[in-house]
Amino acid sequence: MKPEPYVRREMLAPQPAPLGETGILRWMKANLFSGPVNSVISIAAGLFVLYVLYRLLPWAIQPSWNATSLSQCQDDPNITGACWGVIHDRFNQLMFAFYPHELQWRPLLAFGLMFVAIAPVLFDKVPRFLLAFTAMFPLLAIWLLWGGSAWPELMVLAGFFIGYAVHKALVGPAGELTAIILGVLATLLWWIFGVSPVAEMLQGVVPLDITPVESSKFGGLMLSITIGLAGIAFSFPLGIILALGRQSDMFIIKTLSVGYIEFIRGVPLITLLFVASVLLNYFLPRGTNFDLILRVVIMVTLFAAAYMAEVIRGGLAALPKGQYEAADALGLDYWKAMRLIIMPQALKISIPGIVGTFIGLFKDTTLVSIIGLLDPIGLANSIRGTTDWNGIVWELYLFIALMFWVFTFSMSRYSMYLENKLKTTH
Amino acid sequence: MTQTAEKAANSSAMHVSDEVAIEVRNMNKWYGDFHVLKDINLTVNRGERIVICGPSGSGKSTLIRCMNRLEEHQKGDIIVDGTELSSDLKNIDKIRSEVGMCFQHFNLFPHLTILENCTLAPIWVRKTPKKEAEETAMHFLEKVKIPEQANKYPGQLSGGQQQRVAIARSLCMKPRIMLFDEPTSALDPEMIAEVLDTMIELAEEGMTMLCVTHEMGFARKVANRVIFMDAGQIVEQNEPEEFFNNPQSERTQLFLSQILGH
Numbered sequence: 274m275k276p277e278p279y280v281r282r283e284m285l286a287p288q289p290a291p292l293g294e295t296g297i298l299r300w301m302k303a304n305l306f307s308g309p310v311n312s313v314i315s316i317a318a319g320l321f322v323l324y325v326l327y328r329l330l331p332w333a334i335q336p337s338w339n340a341t342s343l344s345q346c347q348d349d350p351n352i353t354g355a356c357w358g359v360i361h362d363r364f365n366q367l368m369f370a371f372y373p374h375e376l377q378w379r380p381l382l383a384f385g386l387m388f389v390a391i392a393p394v395l396f397d398k399v400p401r402f403l404l405a406f407t408a409m410f411p412l413l414a415i416w417l418l419w420g421g422s423a424w425p426e427l428m429v430l431a432g433f434f435i436g437y438a439v440h441k442a443l444v445g446p447a448g449e450l451t452a453i454i455l456g457v458l459a460t461l462l463w464w465i466f467g468v469s470p471v472a473e474m475l476q477g478v479v480p481l482d483i484t485p486v487e488s489s490k491f492g493g494l495m496l497s498i499t500i501g502l503a504g505i506a507f508s509f510p511l512g513i514i515l516a517l518g519r520q521s522d523m524f525i526i527k528t529l530s531v532g533y534i535e536f537i538r539g540v541p542l543i544t545l546l547f548v549a550s551v552l553l554n555y556f557l558p559r560g561t562n563f564d565l566i567l568r569v570v571i572m573v574t575l576f577a578a579a580y581m582a583e584v585i586r587g588g589l590a591a592l593p594k595g596q597y598e599a600a601d602a603l604g605l606d607y608w609k610a611m612r613l614i615i616m617p618q619a620l621k622i623s624i625p626g627i628v629g630t631f632i633g634l635f636k637d638t639t640l641v642s643i644i645g646l647l648d649p650i651g652l653a654n655s656i657r658g659t660t661d662w663n664g665i666v667w668e669l670y671l672f673i674a675l676m677f678w679v680f681t682f683s684m685s686r687y688s689m690y691l692e693n694k695l696k697t698t699h
Numbered sequence: 700m701t702q703t704a705e706k707a708a709n710s711s712a713m714h715v716s717d718e719v720a721i722e723v724r725n726m727n728k729w730y731g732d733f734h735v736l737k738d739i740n741l742t743v744n745r746g747e748r749i750v751i752c753g754p755s756g757s758g759k760s761t762l763i764r765c766m767n768r769l770e771e772h773q774k775g776d777i778i779v780d781g782t783e784l785s786s787d788l789k790n791i792d793k794i795r796s797e798v799g800m801c802f803q804h805f806n807l808f809p810h811l812t813i814l815e816n817c818t819l820a821p822i823w824v825r826k827t828p829k830k831e832a833e834e835t836a837m838h839f840l841e842k843v844k845i846p847e848q849a850n851k852y853p854g855q856l857s858g859g860q861q862q863r864v865a866i867a868r869s870l871c872m873k874p875r876i877m878l879f880d881e882p883t884s885a886l887d888p889e890m891i892a893e894v895l896d897t898m899i900e901l902a903e904e905g906m907t908m909l910c911v912t913h914e915m916g917f918a919r920k921v922a923n924r925v926i927f928m929d930a931g932q933i934v935e936q937n938e939p940e941e942f943f944n945n946p947q948s949e950r951t952q953l954f955l956s957q958i959l960g961h
């Protein structure tokens with residue numbers, strides 16, 4: 274055998290650091306006090322943190338958990354700071370708003386099942402068959418949250434199979450693109466004209482219903498999560514399609530994508546929400562009762578998708594041209610090249626931007642309070658309007674901030690985990 | 700098979716058949732109003748090993764990239780394996796799956812392991828069952844002498860190893876023609892030999908090869924024709940001995956003196 278060039282074939286196992294190189298003191302020396310400037314900054318920052326805690330903690334640590342009104346806090350000589358009773362008193366409302374008590378297990382169940390549904394997306398160790406559950410979860414969640422007959426959801430689901438069948442039947446004779454277009458068309462037609470009469474008929478034959486809950490009863494954190502998650506779930510694929518559209522060689526598709534992205538990015542979200550709450554009523558046929566939450570979800574999705582598209586386009590642009598060429602040279606067609614080669618890499622590059630967009634979207638759901646939906650901010654306003662809690666400010670908003678932070682922080686930690694996991698160079 | 704018998708079989712495989720693999724007729728290409736390729740005529744027979752050289756910017760890459768439609772030509776015909784290259788997508792995909800290509804910068808897929816790099820196209824384009832594709836991939840990885848790297852990622856390999864993987868990846872599609880665009884020019888000198896050895900072995904097995912390279916030792920050893928290009932034209936082509944010892948045109952002489960001179 275010919276001598277091989279000197280290349281390391283096995284990576285060496287990392288060795289434990291020599292003694293005296295570990296431990297908290299070592300870490301502090303390396304990271305906080307590595308030089309005079311660093312030491313001064315560390316000490317100043319440390320003093321600042323201590324000062325903030327010194328002012329904050331005495332205010333925050335108060336025996337006020339059981340107070341039932343602000344005046345009770347003010348009259349109690351033991352309470353000299355925060356009046357946490359408002360959280361205790363209104364906890365259920367902040368979570369569910371006016372969702373009926375005896376039915377609150379339904380959103381809770383949906384929330385629990387959500388973790389089952391996103392697990393196979395987030396972690397590749399989870400069994401793959403759960404992806405089928407993931408795909409059905411949105412419809413299941415809709416049914417659990419709003420109740421009523423399950424048939425419309427089942428019929429919407431059937432739409433996907435119709436589209437798939439049409440595609441399958443046409444892909445041979447008519448080619449990939451035609452088959453996709455006609456498949457999508459068949460699905461849309463079924464959703465618009467087929468779903469509601471057929472669902473009604475089937476409901477007559479086999480009733481499948483649970484107590485319905487109206488959208489006006491929705492609110493609190495539950496509403497934020499519903500809108501946020503729906504927005505995230507739908508804006509992601511839409512964003513991918515728009516990013517690809519923007520890169521397309523086909524003039525019409527490219528122009529439409531660019532036009533859409535630039536238009537949406539030029540308009541504040543709040544405008545779109547007003548359109549959803551007010552203007553759409555003028556355009557929709559009289560008598561159609563197009564749910565406000567659904568309209569908001571659509572607007573939030575459309576809004577976030579434009580940003581998502583730009584983030585993903587950045588990832589696409591960062592890929593060397595050679596990746597496209599290698600995929601082409603191997604005979605992969607456009608869709609396979611995108612799905613197997615280009616997108617996995619582009620998405621990986623864009624993870625920080627994508628998660629940033631998700632976090633932004635989730636926080637932007639608080640804007641719905643302006644069009645009268647009772648998300649936590651909307652509820653805070655109405656709680657502060659009651660006689661019991663008139664005048665309370667910090668405690669409520671801090672709590673709301675904390676709730677949002679828990680979600681956004683988990684997202685950002687997950688994104689770091691994912692970036693780390695997908696690293697394939699050492 | 701014994702060593703000598705193998706050699707004999709190899710040299711008989713190096714025989715060039717009369718069957719035409721690639722035919723290029725009066726082909727022209729422009730970038731905007733820049734005329735990159737001018738009236739290219741070229742016939743490649745099955746089993747031929749052609750080395751293309753020429754100064755930078757002379758259109759070598761563009762020429763071989765036209766042969767699997769990474770670049771589109773505007774005038775003339777290119778017929779690969781009996782299929783004419785036109786804008787018909789079906790023809791393009793067919794030709795691409797039968798023509799392997801190796802690039803200067805390897806272009807491995809960094810998010811996939813070496814094995815996945817090699818099995819991807821057979822599985823998705825040829826619809827080969829996964830297990831079979833993996834066996835084929837291991838076979839070719841053994842051939843390029845890096846089966847033990849199969850589960851690593853491209854970023855963990857040296858340049859020479861990556862280029863050999865790229866060759867194996869192309870071979871997994873069982874191509875009838877291989878195109879190489881300066882496969883060794885991004886490599887450190889000590890890694891060039893390992894890649895050239897792989898290519899020589901491939902040539903000995905009778906693969907039809909078109910290779911843009913300035914490795915003149917390689918050209919002497921395996922090429923049966925060397926083509927010199929300048930300013931978008933084929934200036935001269937000849938058998939390697941004749942080409943190097945007795946170049947006809949002045950431009951060829953100048954080019955050879957520059958790359959062999961010092």
Ligand SMILES: Nc1ncnc2c1ncn2[C@@H]1O[C@H](COP(=O)(O)OP(=O)(O)OP(=O)(O)O)[C@@H](O)[C@H]1O
Nearest residue numbers: 730731733735753754755756757758759760761762
């Ligand atoms: N996409 C493009 N648009 C415009 N001009 C191009 C493009 N690609 C290549 N060219 C030009 O076409 C000419 C031929 O390029 P080509 O890459 O084929 O040269 P080459 O012979 O391979 O050179 P090198 O040895 O540097 O690789 C060069 O002058 C180059 O600048």
Ligand SMILES: [Mg+2]
Nearest residue numbers: 759760761881
């Ligand atoms: Mg070149």
